[in-house]
Amino acid sequence: MPRSKRQVWLTFIALGMMLALLPFAVDFGLGRSWLRIMDLALLYVMLALGLNIVVGYAGLLDLGYIAFYAVGAYCYALLASPQFGLHLPFWAVLPIGAAVAGLFGVLLGAPTLRLRGDYLAIVTLGFGEIIRIFLNNLNAPVNITNGPQGINQIDPVSLWGVSLGKTHQLFGITLSAPHQYYFLFLLLTLLVVFVSLRLQDSRIGRAWAAIREDEVAAEAMGINVRNIKLLAFAMGATFGGLAGGLFAGFQGFISPESFNLMESIMILCMIVLGGMGNIPGVILGALLLTVLPEALRYTGNLQRAWLGHVVIDPSDLRMLLFGMALILVMLFRPAGLLPSRQRKRELVAKGDVAVQEQASVYDAKR
Amino acid sequence: MSLLFVENLAVSYGNIKAVRGVSLKVDEGERVCLIGANGAGKTTLLKAIVGMLPPAKGSVHFAGQSITHKPSFQIVRLGLAMVPEGRGIFSRLTVAENLAMGAYARRDDAAVRQETDAMYQRFERLGERRNQPAGQLSGGEQQMLAIGRALLSRPRLLLLDEPSMGLAPMMVEKIFDTLRDIAARGVSIFLVEQNARLALESCDRGYIMASGNITGAGTAATLIDDPAVQEAYFGA
Numbered sequence: 001m002p003r004s005k006r007q008v009w010l011t012f013i014a015l016g017m018m019l020a021l022l023p024f025a026v027d028f029g030l031g032r033s034w035l036r037i038m039d040l041a042l043l044y045v046m047l048a049l050g051l052n053i054v055v056g057y058a059g060l061l062d063l064g065y066i067a068f069y070a071v072g073a074y075c076y077a078l079l080a081s082p083q084f085g086l087h088l089p090f091w092a093v094l095p096i097g098a099a100v101a102g103l104f105g106v107l108l109g110a111p112t113l114r115l116r117g118d119y120l121a122i123v124t125l126g127f128g129e130i131i132r133i134f135l136n137n138l139n140a141p142v143n144i145t146n147g148p149q150g151i152n153q154i155d156p157v158s159l160w161g162v163s164l165g166k167t168h169q170l171f172g173i174t175l176s177a178p179h180q181y182y183f184l185f186l187l188l189t190l191l192v193v194f195v196s197l198r199l200q201d202s203r204i205g206r207a208w209a210a211i212r213e214d215e216v217a218a219e220a221m222g223i224n225v226r227n228i229k230l231l232a233f234a235m236g237a238t239f240g241g242l243a244g245g246l247f248a249g250f251q252g253f254i255s256p257e258s259f260n261l262m263e264s265i266m267i268l269c270m271i272v273l274g275g276m277g278n279i280p281g282v283i284l285g286a287l288l289l290t291v292l293p294e295a296l297r298y299t300g301n302l303q304r305a306w307l308g309h310v311v312i313d314p315s316d317l318r319m320l321l322f323g324m325a326l327i328l329v330m331l332f333r334p335a336g337l338l339p340s341r342q343r344k345r346e347l348v349a350k351g352d353v354a355v356q357e358q359a360s361v362y363d364a365k366r
Numbered sequence: 367m368s369l370l371f372v373e374n375l376a377v378s379y380g381n382i383k384a385v386r387g388v389s390l391k392v393d394e395g396e397r398v399c400l401i402g403a404n405g406a407g408k409t410t411l412l413k414a415i416v417g418m419l420p421p422a423k424g425s426v427h428f429a430g431q432s433i434t435h436k437p438s439f440q441i442v443r444l445g446l447a448m449v450p451e452g453r454g455i456f457s458r459l460t461v462a463e464n465l466a467m468g469a470y471a472r473r474d475d476a477a478v479r480q481e482t483d484a485m486y487q488r489f490e491r492l493g494e495r496r497n498q499p500a501g502q503l504s505g506g507e508q509q510m511l512a513i514g515r516a517l518l519s520r521p522r523l524l525l526l527d528e529p530s531m532g533l534a535p536m537m538v539e540k541i542f543d544t545l546r547d548i549a550a551r552g553v554s555i556f557l558v559e560q561n562a563r564l565a566l567e568s569c570d571r572g573y574i575m576a577s578g579n580i581t582g583a584g585t586a587a588t589l590i591d592d593p594a595v596q597e598a599y600f601g602a
């Protein structure tokens with residue numbers, strides 16, 4: 001049954017209202033720190049959607065994705081902090097960071113064009129580490145990144161002369177910094193979602209699906225496999241750089257430590273858990289994996305209250321539950337919590353050899 | 367001038383010489399077949415023609431221009447499509463998505479839609495299963511799909527690598543009927559086949575290949591009547 005246009009609009013309006021009121025509810029109910037977690041969650045949604053282009057759409061396993069987040073963040077930090085005394089405006093810094101990250105995407109993509117699967121995974125993993133190690137060591141002989149100490153006092157995001165780092169009053173409503181960042185991040189997340197959606201149904205999206213399935217056959221369809229793969233790397237990296245720039249402005253401080261391998265794996269887990277290739281799934285995965293670990297921190301206090309002392313360290317518990325959750329999802333929902341149409345089919349297709357046998361027999365009779 | 371013109375083409379895998387200086391041609395509107403034993407180098411030759419393997423020497427011309435060192439995605443766009451050995455369908459994409467891939471390089475969406483519908487009429491089984499993953503199709507249906515997909519790129523010349531492989535006799539008949547139909551509509555055909563008799567019966571001319579060389583050529587009629595060919599390739 002086709003849903004009426006009105007119903008669709010009403011859903012949209014309700015969703016919009018909910019998203020607009022959410023930060024106030026969270027701030028009121030759970031406190032400011034949770035509002036900051038929500039801001040970070042939005043950054044992770046952007047990151048996961050970016051990686052989803054590379055892994056989910058084009059099928060290129062990238063284990064060094066966090067490097068692009070780092071590149072975006074460091075671009076922002078170097079161009080808008082006392083490090084070099086540069087304070088370029090936000091509207092210039094953010095696109096520069098995203099573009100430079102995109103360039104790094106091509107830089108990673110070009111030499112790995114012939115690699116697939118495990119080999120690609122290893123090279124991308126190495127790439128991610130190289131970037132981090134560079135950032136760690138580029139403080140001598142010339143101090144560029146300030147090494148392991150990281151970069152401090154990064155300019156907060158500022159739009160039309162309004163700094164998001166300060167509290168503002170608007171129509172009698174008090175908007176703290178995390179509130180304002182929430183709305184900025186939400187807007188940009190929606191943009192990333194929109195671009196992802198459009199890409200999925202475009203010719204480019206179809207070409208990605210083809211190379212994910214079979215590169216040789218894709219080339220035989222007239223698809224320029226090389227360019228299409230580079231485009232996937234570049235698009236994914238651009239989203240990563242965008243999120244990175246926002247992260248730098250939001251935190252005001254970055255260091256190489258924030259961009260380690262574990263982060264790359266975390267983002268990959270978000271899309272695998274949520275449903276690779278499916279936008280709602282990827283968003284769900286990103287939200288779950290940012291919010292749940294934070295929630296588990298409270299188990300420390302709970303344990304103290306109930307048992308008198310902390311039996312399992314919350315951060316250990318976090319990894320334990322996280323590993324268990326992944327195993328369970330892979331066992332019972334191998335295509336993710338909200339699988340994409342295609343992934344679901346892929347899994348069905350594998351189990352359906354019997355159906356195919358039957359069809360062959362049927363053929364022979366016909 | 368010939369539509370496809372291959373001159374002295376050689377292809378090697380490392381130091382294995384799989385194709386050793388082959389020359390052949392296919393004219394506009396012609397149906398030509400290539401027969402030969404296993405390992406003769408037929409597949410290698412086709413791959414080199416469509417740019418999937420780099421030739422060691424020699425040249426390939428298509429529709430008046432050299433395609434010798436062009437990447438294969440450009441060659442398809444010139445109107446030279448191949449149905450590869452083992453079909454090369456996207457088994458996890460649906461039948462409809464597979465057909466759409468065939469038309470990837472085309473921009474005339476309306477015509478593509480029309481031709482896709484015509485394809486479903488011709489191959490009813492594909493129409494019935496358009497939303498199923500192609501991997502669930504039977505071997506014969508997959509072959510139909512591979513041919514239909516190649517046709518949707520609107521080729522001037524269709525290369526087919528053993529389309530009858532592993533299919534029941536009924537299905538083979540159907541595939542060859544389809545090929546005759548396609549040729550009747552002006553698409554030139556270059557067919558590689560193990561089933562030599564059937565291939566020659568449905569083509570105008572034939573080449574015979576052995577150990578990387580062309581060892582015989584002629585009109586289909588003369589080849590069918592050639593006792594040496596009969597003994598070597600028609601089996602019982």
Ligand SMILES: Nc1ncnc2c1ncn2[C@@H]1O[C@H](COP(=O)(O)OP(=O)(O)OP(=O)(O)O)[C@@H](O)[C@H]1O
Pocket residue numbers: 379382384402403404405406407408409410411451560
């Ligand atoms: N990728 C490869 N690497 C090395 N040698 C190869 C490769 N592919 C084919 N060959 C060799 O090249 C020769 C020709 O192979 P080709 O596949 O072209 O034969 P064919 O005529 O298509 O045989 P069939 O009728 O069995 O399909 C064979 O000796 C084969 O072993």
Ligand SMILES: [Mg+2]
Pocket residue numbers: 408409410451527
């Ligand atoms: Mg072969």
